[in-house]
Amino acid sequence: MALALAETAAVDSIALDVEGVSHLYERDGGALQVLDNVSLTIAPGEFVALLGPSGCGKSTLLRLAAGLETAATGKVLEDGRPITAPNPDRILVFQDATLFPWRTVRDNIATGLEARGLLGTKGYRIDEVLKLVKLEGFADFYPHQLSGGMAQRAALARALVNDPKLLLLDEPFGKLDSLTRLRMQNELLDLWKSAGFTALLVTHDVEEALLLADRVIVLSDRPASIVAEIRVDQPHPRRRDDAGLVALRSQLLEKLGISHDV
Numbered sequence: 001m002a003l004a005l006a007e008t009a010a011v012d013s014i015a016l017d018v019e020g021v022s023h024l025y026e027r028d029g030g031a032l033q034v035l036d037n038v039s040l041t042i043a044p045g046e047f048v049a050l051l052g053p054s055g056c057g058k059s060t061l062l063r064l065a066a067g068l069e070t071a072a073t074g075k076v077l078e079d080g081r082p083i084t085a086p087n088p089d090r091i092l093v094f095q096d097a098t099l100f101p102w103r104t105v106r107d108n109i110a111t112g113l114e115a116r117g118l119l120g121t122k123g124y125r126i127d128e129v130l131k132l133v134k135l136e137g138f139a140d141f142y143p144h145q146l147s148g149g150m151a152q153r154a155a156l157a158r159a160l161v162n163d164p165k166l167l168l169l170d171e172p173f174g175k176l177d178s179l180t181r182l183r184m185q186n187e188l189l190d191l192w193k194s195a196g197f198t199a200l201l202v203t204h205d206v207e208e209a210l211l212l213a214d215r216v217i218v219l220s221d222r223p224a225s226i227v228a229e230i231r232v233d234q235p236h237p238r239r240r241d242d243a244g245l246v247a248l249r250s251q252l253l254e255k256l257g258i259s260h261d262v
């Protein structure tokens, strides 16, 4: 662990505060309200998972934290300061890897540094993150030559090369097969432990939330409000068949309105 920490550039994490946020989208037929008075505080370095029905506003909440949208009502703060624009300290990772097909893995990862004129000073980070996500042998591959899991690891590397202080993950493993998904969950956990960023993960997968997060937040149907918050006081690595986790799983399913016999 000491080695992993030494290999990774020191990353400060940030505190994220969402205070009384409501949000709506203007549509032809009027306004669509998607968030209803949501308040949550995420401590620096904490790993929080968000669960909620499809279309309730989870991605909207991540976009607000990324600075891609501005809340209609309420405040979204990083370390107490309003988030008003995107910033490489806060990076969003999507379900689709969204790599540039005409660029190699290395060049995809380099994109952000290149755009910010940092290739000269921070270019060495590319090889470090390639190693972190176990793609060092694939730097010169093009996206079409990668499996789904490898493409998603490249997308994670593209985020990590910026040393984000807040990583926003929008169902990042939703399209992967179940074995790859399990492997990626462990890898994400290792990255989080070694890099130290604050993590906010949207997932549909109750087990994924319980295996990874310090805290799981359940949102209601649209407009989303917080219906439950569950702390997962279990050390890593966690076992999905652990009695404590199984009990929490039933609680979460109930909060999501799903019978616990599922």
Ligand SMILES: Nc1ncnc2c1ncn2[C@@H]1O[C@H](COP(=O)(O)OP(=O)(O)O)[C@@H](O)[C@H]1O
Residues within 6 Å of the ligand: 025, 026, 027, 032, 034, 052, 053, 054, 055, 056, 057, 058, 059, 060, 061, 222
């Ligand atoms: N830019 C937008 N303009 C209009 N409606 C939107 C926009 N983005 C999302 N929506 C709508 O807002 C609702 C919540 O979307 P989203 O935050 O993506 O939900 P979730 O991620 O929980 O599935 C959905 O009904 C979606 O169609």
Ligand SMILES: [Mg+2]
Residues within 6 Å of the ligand: 058, 059, 060, 170
């Ligand atoms: Mg979404």
